[in-house]
Amino acid sequence: MIGAGGSPFMYLEFGDIVIYFSPYTLSLFLLALVFTVLVIASRPERQLDIAFGADAYTTKDIGLPEMRFRRFMAIACGLASMGAMVTGDVFDFCLFTSLVGICNVGIVAAVRSRHVQNAAFQYGLVALAGTVPLFGGAAIVAATTGTLSLIELSSTALPAVPAVVKGFLVLGVMGEGMAPFYAAKAEMFRAPGAPYVIMCSLSSLLIFLRVIEVVLQV
Amino acid sequence: MIPYLLFATFFGLLLLGIHRKLIARIQRRPGPPIWQEILHTLKFSFKSTWIPATASEVLFVSVVLIAIGIWTAAFFVLVTGGSLLIIFAIYMLHKIVEHGFGLSSGSPYGKFGGVRSVISAASEIPLFVSVSAVAIFTGSLQISDIIAYQAETGPLLFTIPLAAIALYLVILSKVPASPFAIVESKEIVSGYKTEHFGVWRAGLETCNGLKSYVLLLTFITVFIGALPFLGILLTMLLLVVSLAFVCALCPMLSPFDSVTIQTIITGIMLIYVLYLGVFG
Numbered sequence: 001m002i003g004a005g006g007s008p009f010m011y012l013e014f015g016d017i018v019i020y021f022s023p024y025t026l027s028l029f030l031l032a033l034v035f036t037v038l039v040i041a042s043r044p045e046r047q048l049d050i051a052f053g054a055d056a057y058t059t060k061d062i063g064l065p066e067m068r069f070r071r072f073m074a075i076a077c078g079l080a081s082m083g084a085m086v087t088g089d090v091f092d093f094c095l096f097t098s099l100v101g102i103c104n105v106g107i108v109a110a111v112r113s114r115h116v117q118n119a120a121f122q123y124g125l126v127a128l129a130g131t132v133p134l135f136g137g138a139a140i141v142a143a144t145t146g147t148l149s150l151i152e153l154s155s156t157a158l159p160a161v162p163a164v165v166k167g168f169l170v171l172g173v174m175g176e177g178m179a180p181f182y183a184a185k186a187e188m189f190r191a192p193g194a195p196y197v198i199m200c201s202l203s204s205l206l207i208f209l210r211v212i213e214v215v216l217q218v
Numbered sequence: 219m220i221p222y223l224l225f226a227t228f229f230g231l232l233l234l235g236i237h238r239k240l241i242a243r244i245q246r247r248p249g250p251p252i253w254q255e256i257l258h259t260l261k262f263s264f265k266s267t268w269i270p271a272t273a274s275e276v277l278f279v280s281v282v283l284i285a286i287g288i289w290t291a292a293f294f295v296l297v298t299g300g301s302l303l304i305i306f307a308i309y310m311l312h313k314i315v316e317h318g319f320g321l322s323s324g325s326p327y328g329k330f331g332g333v334r335s336v337i338s339a340a341s342e343i344p345l346f347v348s349v350s351a352v353a354i355f356t357g358s359l360q361i362s363d364i365i366a367y368q369a370e371t372g373p374l375l376f377t378i379p380l381a382a383i384a385l386y387l388v389i390l391s392k393v394p395a396s397p398f399a400i401v402e403s404k405e406i407v408s409g410y411k412t413e414h415f416g417v418w419r420a421g422l423e424t425c426n427g428l429k430s431y432v433l434l435l436t437f438i439t440v441f442i443g444a445l446p447f448l449g450i451l452l453t454m455l456l457l458v459v460s461l462a463f464v465c466a467l468c469p470m471l472s473p474f475d476s477v478t479i480q481t482i483i484t485g486i487m488l489i490y491v492l493y494l495g496v497f498g
Contacts, residue, residue: 042277
């Protein structure tokens with residue numbers, strides 16, 4: 001389906017790599033940008049925990065080295081998300097998506113809790129496995145059509161891409177974008193650091209949203 | 219366009235007030251006046267406002283602005299006949315905003331609201347199924363094309379009723395007191411919005427009014443087609459009445475049950491779309 005997210009109105013060419021902005025990709029790009037700026041500008045909250053059995057509560061503080069690392073990972077994740085939102089190339093999309101997965105592992109793994117780190121390890125395995133169908137899908141696209149450009153792929157002149165490619169791409173993105181569920185499983189939200197946790201969820205959601213457009217176009 | 223945006227916000231708040239009043243009357247309670255949500259918004263606008271000491275200040279304030287911003291964008295996309303995919307994206311991103319509201323304050327109640335928001339992602343998949351069914355039939359995701367298609371062939375409501383039910387369930391999951399409203403259920407006070415008060419809550423109420431209007435207008439535009447302005451408002455009212463009956467008569471589900479039921483609905487809808495794709 002050509003122009004599922006509206007007609008592209010701006011192209012940026014870097015050799016044979018083309019970035020394009022349609023109303024859809026621009027909206028997603030801007031959201032990734034806004035939240036990346038928020039990650040840079042925000043300090044983590046101090047979470048309140050009620051002490052059961054007593055009339056008291058405690059606050060959790062996040063250490064500076066941990067905060068720096070998670071912020072770095074969150075910013076990298078934001079940049080990778082921005083790239084995945086506007087790229088006009090299937091391979092680059094896969095590359096940015098796997099980078100989002102790696103950064104999400106980093107955001108989760110930095111929390112100093114055994115449960116959270118176990119979850120990060122499991123999530124890392126899923127993300128690693130997710131790259132196989134993701135890049136496999138891109139390879140089949142290149143093999144059947146001779147191009148990886150989404151703009152060229154949306155034209156009807158090229159041979160049809162096998163339907164299994166769409167499944168592979170979605171499966172790959174599901175593997176890379178599972179972080180929020182793993183974070184919930186590990187009760188990572190009990191650790192302070194709202195801006196970073198939100199970037200984890202946002203980036204996963206954004207790659208899910210972009211792959212819908214990619215799948216409709218290939 | 220700006221007067222229409224303001225109208226949409228206040229009419230959306232009025233619809234929420236009607237929804238609340240109807241639930242109360244069905245349950246044989248007097249209920250608040252129908253303009254209560256508008257009064258809430260105005261009241262919060264002039265109440266004292268500060269940021270909790272434990273909050274992530276920038277995020278705490280920014281999510282309010284982002285919430286209003288994304289729904290304003292959705293409104294403009296809808297009115298100008300843009301891509302349905304953008305509205306779908308904005309609806310899903312609202313989850314991140316709820317998440318941000320909940321986590322940014324440091325409050326345990328807000329935090330649980332935010333976590334529930336993430337785990338209830340199953341409620342978004344019926345929307346995708348609904349969008350897919352529309353794309354299969356109309357061959358386009360541009361709202362202007364969908365309206366033109368319905369002008370020729372009749373409302374999609376009768377062609378793909380299950381897709382319409384999917385979108386209806388998505389709207390149901392977002393209205394207050396819904397069986398699926400686990401993000402703001404009473405055992406966690408007000409869920410993700412517990413700590414946002416004063417002007418921040420006024421901003422959130424504004425967003426809720428606009429969100430209600432946009433979601434109802436999306437349903438009408440996508441499944442009924444172009445209607446005269448008064449017809450749109452009356453259809454919205456009818457939808458709100460039906461939603462109020464569901465909310466008043468169904469118990470609020472536990473998070474586990476809510477996610478399970480939404481997942482089952484999603485499974486049924488996926489089979490339906492596969493059926494449409496193969497035989498439609």
